[in-house]
Amino acid sequence: MNPHCSAVSIRPVMARWLSWCLALCLVVLAGCASGPNAHPRDPIEPFNRGVQRFNDGVDEAVLKPVATAYREVMPDLLRTGVNNFFANLRDLWSSVNAALQLRPQEAVENFMRFNVNTFLGLGGVLDVASELQIERTTLDFGQTLGRWGIPSGPYLVLPFMGPSTVRDAVGMGVEASGDLVMGMDHVPSRNSLYALRVVEARANLLRAGTMLDQAALDKYSFTRDAYLQRRDSQVRALIGRDDDAADE
Numbered sequence: 001m002n003p004h005c006s007a008v009s010i011r012p013v014m015a016r017w018l019s020w021c022l023a024l025c026l027v028v029l030a031g032c033a034s035g036p037n038a039h040p041r042d043p044i045e046p047f048n049r050g051v052q053r054f055n056d057g058v059d060e061a062v063l064k065p066v067a068t069a070y071r072e073v074m075p076d077l078l079r080t081g082v083n084n085f086f087a088n089l090r091d092l093w094s095s096v097n098a099a100l101q102l103r104p105q106e107a108v109e110n111f112m113r114f115n116v117n118t119f120l121g122l123g124g125v126l127d128v129a130s131e132l133q134i135e136r137t138t139l140d141f142g143q144t145l146g147r148w149g150i151p152s153g154p155y156l157v158l159p160f161m162g163p164s165t166v167r168d169a170v171g172m173g174v175e176a177s178g179d180l181v182m183g184m185d186h187v188p189s190r191n192s193l194y195a196l197r198v199v200e201a202r203a204n205l206l207r208a209g210t211m212l213d214q215a216a217l218d219k220y221s222f223t224r225d226a227y228l229q230r231r232d233s234q235v236r237a238l239i240g241r242d243d244d245a246a247d248e
Contacts, residue, residue, distance in 0.1 A: 093139075
């Protein structure tokens with residue numbers, strides 16, 4: 001069978017899936033009334049808990065076993081190269097977001113990192129830029145929206161993707177449309193790289209996931225509060241740096 005014909009193109013599927021998720025969540029939000037004990041930023045908690053149970057089931061059945069086997073079989077040197085490759089792709093998107101946030105220094109640094117690692121680091125497998133002490137600032141489009149005053153909106157658990165907010169979900173949709181992996185024309189290579197990125201990301205979270213299962217009495221509440229606190233802190237840091245620059 002021709003793999004070019006049988007392989008499923010991830011990019012349009014992801015775009016449709018994100019659009020469907022946002023539409024569904026807006027419908028749920030419109031019809032959901034918060035109870036007296038509801039978290040003020042989580043008005044659709046029953047829906048979100050259901051999605052998290054689904055995600056946990058998929059993780060236990062598929063992602064966690066695959067990620068565990070991947071970590072045990074893959075040599076550390078190769079895993080470092082895989083991490084560097086995908087981090088290099090994120091540097092380019094971080095450069096774009098830094099420019100959108102009017103941060104020329106971070107935009108230039110991340111763009112320099114991408115070029116140095118792409119051309120001198122074998123496509124990003126080697127992190128030459130860090131050896132040259134070129135700073136990395138990881139930024140995403142959800143942070144960019146927050147930097148310009150767009151409110152986060154309610155907490156949202158996305159199928160397969162996990163914790164988010166309405167603002168961050170929109171940001172993920174924009175980033176998916178500009179993802180270099182999803183933009184590849186060769187569908188089998190595109191899907192293979194996407195799967196590798198998912199497995200590598202899950203492998204990096206194995207230890208944290210074990211600690212969370214052992215420490216949290218309510219895994220859902222702990223994850224929600226930690227996610228919202230982290231994202232709020234990131235956006236406040238961006239705005240605070242602008243205030244400091246204005247004072248100077």
